[in-house]
Amino acid sequence: MTETTLKKELICFIANLLKDCNHVAVGASSPIPGAAALLAREAFGSPRHVNILGSVKNNFFTNGSQELFDCAAQGRIDAFFLGGGQIDGQANINLMGRGAYPDNTPRWPGTFGSAYLYFLIPKVILFREEHSRRVLVDRVDFISAPGVSDENIYRTGGPYGLLTNKAFFRFQKEKRNFLLESIHSNSSLEDILDNTGFEFEYSQNTPLTAAPNPQLLELLETHVVDKVKDVYPHFAQETFGIDAACS
Amino acid sequence: MNISIEELVKMIGDGAKLAVPADYSGIAMEATRALIRKGVKDLHIVGVPTSGLQSELLIGAGCVSTFESSALTLGEYNPAPRFSHAIKEKTIRLIDATRPAIHAGLQASQKGIPFMPLRGIIGSDILQHHPEWQIMDNPFSEDKDPIVVIPAIKPDIALFHAPLADRDGNVWIGRRRELMHLAQASKTTLVTVEKMVDTNLLEDETMAAGVLSSLYVGGIAHCPKGSWPLDFWYGDKEDGDHLREYKEKARTEEGFDEYLQEFVYESASS
Structure with a gap:
């Protein structure tokens, strides 16, 4: 599988996770989640609202990120994406740096x-393309945000x-761990075990990640690509090629 | 009130607490270069709620003693070399926050109250490292409900780039109303603008809601393309070639000095 094919498959995969959402917000440097949110809106009509931070066209906030945070606190945002230089088995994420803070x-x-x-x-999807022991660690060096909280914390x-x-x-919130749900076609259980630095639950018969629906993929490549290009020009060029991006 | 960019940056003294917006809200880059030329020292930068090349340049040029924000990011041109170098050499003090906490601190200042409570944060390591944040119990809850309180952030000066200003000192910020909060939370605001107009912006009802009144404004400099090389939401796209050139040059101290020489010291606009 080529890298661009994989990126398109990830976009379709995420789009399917957003079907049950009304409002999805996406960070400024998240082209794959951003493309997925735009695709889901086009394909399923939901989410109805997509806000991409840093975009002028695909952002209806008139009070910058203050409005984003107020929306989140009121439950007006259903899904968002976070990444991290390190992610551990309890879903703690580290965006600060490797080693001891502040050095x-x-x-x-x-x-x-x-x-x-x-x-x-409610639905924060952790997304990090690199799957390695460097990123997926047993314990993050710095908790930018914790995966779970004590009962008395709002x-x-x-x-x-x-x-x-x-x-x-x-x-799995109750168990405070991850369950391997599906393996992409370019990988294997052995490969996952070799490259994951934290313990997780899995079955020997973990299924392959379903291939994207051809119609969804086609919609991405024909109709959504222009919108993606508007927001993420470099990404669109790399993933869809100049010709496709200009069609 | 319409002054030169040199006069504008003269109002930013050594040690000032200077609040600047995130790249998407409009960055006064030409004013930043003028500030470096002036040789300002010991700035306390507040990146609202993040900052980018502007703080990277000021830090690299030795103008900053404290950097308070939730991130310094050059977007796809990361990592920021002079920021990284300053952390390694411990030449700046960091106050790491999270984005809504910067907004909350400014909102407290805007309202003239000592602090603002904010959800989230409890369990993040930024809480224990932050010099001021505290946890209190929600006084209105019967059950125990801990909540973080963020003290007011009171900048001396806010600085940004906007599309329009009029001769009376009103500034049009349009949909970027987060700049309104930034300005109202700061003691005064300095603005560079793409265009000066002759009619009063508040007289036009379709513009009025996006106008920052001159009450809050301490100085305006007319500076077309004042956000170069960064993207301006109401103007030019970013200059990607230049940003790549910066990334390349700023890897080393010598390269960064060459960059400053060429694009900051020798290219004074006036």
């Missing part, structure tokens, strides 16, 4: 809105699952 090497940009949105958006949101370029895991 991280490397230091990453910072925690952004994760320490808030992870608590308040929390209406949290991790739904973790998608990488090799697999999809569902997060």
